[in-house]
Amino acid sequence: MPFLLLVGAEDMSSIVDVENLTVTFRARGGGGFLFERGKNTINAVEDATFHVKDGETFGLAGETGSGKSTIARVLVGLYRPRAGIIRLLGREINFRNKSDVAYLRRNVGIVFQDPVGSLNPRLKVREILKEALIAAKALDKREFQRRTEEILEKVGLRKSSIEAYPRELSGGEKQRVSLARALIVPKKLLVLDEPTTSLDVSIQAQVLNTLRTLKSELALSCLFITHDINVIKYMSNTLGILYYGKLVEVGPTYDVVMTPKHPYTGKLMANVPKLERAEHEQEVLADLGPSATGCIYSKVCPQKFEKCADPPPMFNVGPRQFAACHLYENSKALH
Amino acid sequence: MSDGSPSSSDGKIPLLKVEGLTQDFATVDGRVRVLQNISMQIERGEIVGIVGESGSGKSTLGLAIIGLLDSPPSEILSGSIVFDGHEMLKLDASGLSHFRGPGIGMVFQESLAALNPVYKTESQLKESIEVLRKAQKLELTDTAERDMMLEILTDLRLDKPEVVLKKYPHELSGGMRQRISIAMAIIEKPRLLILDEVTTGLDVYVQNRILGLLKELNRRTGTTMILITHDLTVASQICNTLYVMYAGRLMEEGRTENLIKAPQHPYSQKLMAAIPQGFADAPALPAPTGEAPDIRKLPSGCKFHPRCHVVMEKCKTEEPPYFETSPGCRSSCWLAQKT
Numbered sequence: 001m002p003f004l005l006l007v008g009a010e011d012m013s014s015i016v017d018v019e020n021l022t023v024t025f026r027a028r029g030g031g032g033f034l035f036e037r038g039k040n041t042i043n044a045v046e047d048a049t050f051h052v053k054d055g056e057t058f059g060l061a062g063e064t065g066s067g068k069s070t071i072a073r074v075l076v077g078l079y080r081p082r083a084g085i086i087r088l089l090g091r092e093i094n095f096r097n098k099s100d101v102a103y104l105r106r107n108v109g110i111v112f113q114d115p116v117g118s119l120n121p122r123l124k125v126r127e128i129l130k131e132a133l134i135a136a137k138a139l140d141k142r143e144f145q146r147r148t149e150e151i152l153e154k155v156g157l158r159k160s161s162i163e164a165y166p167r168e169l170s171g172g173e174k175q176r177v178s179l180a181r182a183l184i185v186p187k188k189l190l191v192l193d194e195p196t197t198s199l200d201v202s203i204q205a206q207v208l209n210t211l212r213t214l215k216s217e218l219a220l221s222c223l224f225i226t227h228d229i230n231v232i233k234y235m236s237n238t239l240g241i242l243y244y245g246k247l248v249e250v251g252p253t254y255d256v257v258m259t260p261k262h263p264y265t266g267k268l269m270a271n272v273p274k275l276e277r278a279e280h281e282q283e284v285l286a287d288l289g290p291s292a293t294g295c296i297y298s299k300v301c302p303q304k305f306e307k308c309a310d311p312p313p314m315f316n317v318g319p320r321q322f323a324a325c326h327l328y329e330n331s332k333a334l335h
Numbered sequence: 336m337s338d339g340s341p342s343s344s345d346g347k348i349p350l351l352k353v354e355g356l357t358q359d360f361a362t363v364d365g366r367v368r369v370l371q372n373i374s375m376q377i378e379r380g381e382i383v384g385i386v387g388e389s390g391s392g393k394s395t396l397g398l399a400i401i402g403l404l405d406s407p408p409s410e411i412l413s414g415s416i417v418f419d420g421h422e423m424l425k426l427d428a429s430g431l432s433h434f435r436g437p438g439i440g441m442v443f444q445e446s447l448a449a450l451n452p453v454y455k456t457e458s459q460l461k462e463s464i465e466v467l468r469k470a471q472k473l474e475l476t477d478t479a480e481r482d483m484m485l486e487i488l489t490d491l492r493l494d495k496p497e498v499v500l501k502k503y504p505h506e507l508s509g510g511m512r513q514r515i516s517i518a519m520a521i522i523e524k525p526r527l528l529i530l531d532e533v534t535t536g537l538d539v540y541v542q543n544r545i546l547g548l549l550k551e552l553n554r555r556t557g558t559t560m561i562l563i564t565h566d567l568t569v570a571s572q573i574c575n576t577l578y579v580m581y582a583g584r585l586m587e588e589g590r591t592e593n594l595i596k597a598p599q600h601p602y603s604q605k606l607m608a609a610i611p612q613g614f615a616d617a618p619a620l621p622a623p624t625g626e627a628p629d630i631r632k633l634p635s636g637c638k639f640h641p642r643c644h645v646v647m648e649k650c651k652t653e654e655p656p657y658f659e660t661s662p663g664c665r666s667s668c669w670l671a672q673k674t
Contacts, residue, residue: 057615063538064509170626171389197536200388200565205609205622212619227538230568234611234620254614271543273568275595275610288494 014087015189015221016052016075016108021045021084023070044070047084048247049314050240052189057215057222059236059253061229061268066242068225069113072193075223076110077101089188106136109182113194115174119166125152125177126162129184136185147184154217155180156210172203176210183218191223196231208235229272233257241265243297244290250314251321261323264297295326303327348420350527350559351377351400356414358399361407367631369395371584373414374657377527377576382553382560384570384591386606387580388627393563396580397529400561401439402431418527436466440525444532446512450504456515457500460484463522470523487518491548510541517545521552531563546573567606571595576663579603582628582638585657589664599666602639637668645670 023045045067052058060068073079074086080095087093088107094100112118119128129148133139152159155176166174175195182190192211196204208231214220224235232239232253239253241262249262260266291299298308307326315328322334358370369392377383385393398404400416402423416423418434426434443449450459464480467473475483481500488496491514504512513533520528530549534542550573552558564570570577570591577594579587579602587600598604605623612620625642628634634641640650649669658671665671 063540172626200627201567202388202606202609202623203626205611205620206624208611209619209622227540229539230611233614234617235615237615257614268540271539273539273542273566273572275568275571275607276592 013054014051015054015089016223017085017087018051018071018075019049019085019087021048021071021074021086022082023067023074023079024082043245045074045081045242046245048240048242048245050238050247050250052221052223053238054221055219056237057224057235059232059239060223060225060242061227061232061239062242063227065244067245068227068242069193070245072110072191072223072225075104075189075191076108077104106185107188108191109185109187109189110191110193111175111178111182111195113197115171115178115198116166118178119174121166123165124162125157125164125166125169125180128166128177128181129162132181132184138185151180151184154214155183156206170203171199172207175199175207179210179214183214186218187220189221189223191225193225194227195224197226197228204231211235229257229269241268246290246296246324248297248325249321249323251318255318255321259318259321261317261321261328262297262325263301263303263327265323295324297325349376350379350381350419351375352415352417353396353400354415354417356396356399356416357412358395358404358414359410359412361410362631364631368633369409369583369630370399371582373585375578375585375588377559377561379526379559380553380557381576382550382562382574384574384577385561385563385580386565386567386570386577387586388565390582390627390630391580392583392630393565393580394531395583397441397531397561397563400527401435401441401529402426403441433470436463436523437470437525439527439529440520440523441529442513442516442520442531442533444535446509446516447504449516450512450519452504454503455500456488456502456504456507457484459504459515459519460487460500460522463519467523483522484518487522488514490552491518492544510537510544513537513541513545514548517548521558524556525558527559527561529561529563532565533562534569535564535566542569549573567595568610579606582630582633584638585665585667586639587664587666587668589660593661593664599660599664599671600639600668601643601645601670605642605644 022043025042025044026040048071050058060071062068070079074081085092088104093104126148130144133144148162149159152162157173157176157180161169161173169177196207199207215222224232226232236253239251239256240247241249241256243264249256249265256265257269260269288299290296294309295312298304312324312326314322314324314334315331316334317323317328317331353373353375356370356373360367360369373396385396387393411424418439461480464483468475484500485496488499493499493511493514534545546569549560553560562570562574574591577589577591578585579600581602587594587603594603598607609620609622623642628638636652637650637655640646643650647669655667655669657665657667660666660671
């Protein structure tokens with residue numbers, strides 16, 4: 001697999017390899033008007049390939065409905081892929097095999113976007129954390145107290161919050177509980193699915209600071225998912241851009257943000273909110289959605305040409321940077 | 336108000352003037368002060384931003400202006416809200432309803448909850464047209480109504496508006512629903528539009544579209560707007576003036592360009608510092624520590640002092656008044672006091 005060799009920095013080993021991942025959902029009715037590829041099925045993710053390296057944060061950015069959360073859920077075994085390979089620490093996961101899925105869940109922790117919906121309202125923080133240990137078959141009663149206190153301190157929660165119910169905690173504190181639950185058993189990969197989207201900017205900043213400290217203290221590898229480019233560029237080392245289920249660009253975060261190659265990435269970066277009055281009037285265009293044939297972005301792309309009638313492969317457009325766009329047909333193609 | 340709609344004045348007086356508004360809520364835990372001495376003046380055609388964390392009272396202020404807070408539990412202790420020369424606080428329910436819709440419109444954050452789930456877009460918009468028709472005593476044929484709906488949806492850049500008209504709220508995406516909510520409000524041609532967290536939860540792309548559309552609407556029709564948001568970057572894009580709220584109080588106000596270039600109040604400074612800047616190698620964010628205070632148990636003195644990075648002894652006991660820092664800019668901080 002040349003892509004594997006090219007994308008990864010040679011000195012880092014992969015924690016997770018995602019190769020040609022396709023996740024399909026059956027749609028009721030006519031398949032909706034967002035995804036019209038195939039009859040009554042929706043490819044929430046199509047042919048996505050990326051690798052999370054040891055100790056790095058891989059960012060996945062994209063609009064609502066681009067398939068970011070679907071990928072997150074596959075990685076904790078909540079959805080089963082239709083095609084493709086997921087490898088965790090070199091072990092290929094067979095999603096039909098219970099022990100494989102258990103292995104995946106033991107080693108991958110997840111924090112969901114909605115702090116209210118993801119914590120059981122009838123359990124105290126102590127019991128929420130205990131459940132995580134029971135699930136991982138790691139509950140040692142003598143050790144429980146010590147581990148709980150340790151993790152609470154690490155994620156920045158007061159000791160007293162252990163006796164609190166989720167409703168007694170603020171949004172930021174709830175996300176910290178989710179984080180503690182994900183990390184109370186050491187994990188190989190932490191999946192963060194929009195962990196700060198529901199929080200105020202000031203609380204978001206505090207949680208981001210905690211995450212960065214935790215990452216360096218515990219040498220965590222993370223998959224960070226958000227639509228907020230300011231956040232993802234602050235948090236990730238490598239960045240993948242999703243558009244309606246297609247990974248259109250992957251590369252080092254700095255390069256993808258500063259020199260985006262795919263026209264969609266360029267557009268996305270131009271839309272990043274800055275702390276200033278928008279002086280230039282941007283023309284607001286109608287939302288046309290993905291193209292059913294050829295390049296998925298060809299319906300909206302200003303640089304569209306004949307070639308775009310065929311789906312583009314990934315081209316190597318810079319050091320470790322890849323874009324699925326025919327504009328780079330002279331670069332080396334993958335697959 | 337002979338024609339049943341708020342009369343329009345000569346334009347010299349501000350469209351909205353709030354003065355010394357102080358409001359309490361009666362709760363099971365006793366009385367809670369939710370707004371304390373709020374004064375603001377909004378000129379015609381302006382876009383004004385109200386920024387603050389959750390619980391700072393920004394939505395309450397929006398609801399107070401449009402008169403949607405029931406009394407009890409809410410009680411206005413002092414102050415006045417003058418909209419286009421009319422004192423809103425003296426009006427009863429039927430008097431207020433003259434001003435809602437064509438006078439003051441409001442768009443809420445949760446588009447899913449704001450739209451009736453069993454109504455198609457068509458019927459939702461028809462309700463608004465009905466309000467406009469009654470207010471302006473218009474004769475509208477069905478075709479004229481439909482054209483109006485299609486026009487407004489096209490203006491809001493919804494693809495295939497005739498299809499959207501036949502959809503129920505659950506069949507639409509968040510950005511589309513939010514635009515339907517906005518369409519419902521603007522179809523009534525309000526002179527003041529209050530937008531409560533209309534872009535929260537939407538991704539950047541959709542957010543920018545909505546902000547762009549609002550700005551365009553403001554330029555084309557001169558609609559005055561109040562944008563309520565916790566996100567300073569959102570507010571800074573389209574607002575002329577910003578108000579920063581904390582614990583039911585105004586902390587700072589000023590022209591957007593001045594306020595974001597040189598925020599005077601430590602709280603505004605911290606809010607700005609909380610916006611992620613730079614890449615993974617950038618230093619930790621100098622965000623404000625702690626969380627917004629429980630409005631039932633506010634600290635003494637300046638309400639921000641427990642989280643303030645430049646707190647002084649005086650701040651712990653005395654609440655600072657509003658000091659003018661430069662023309663049009665005010666800050667409620669002892670540091671802004673000119674000796």
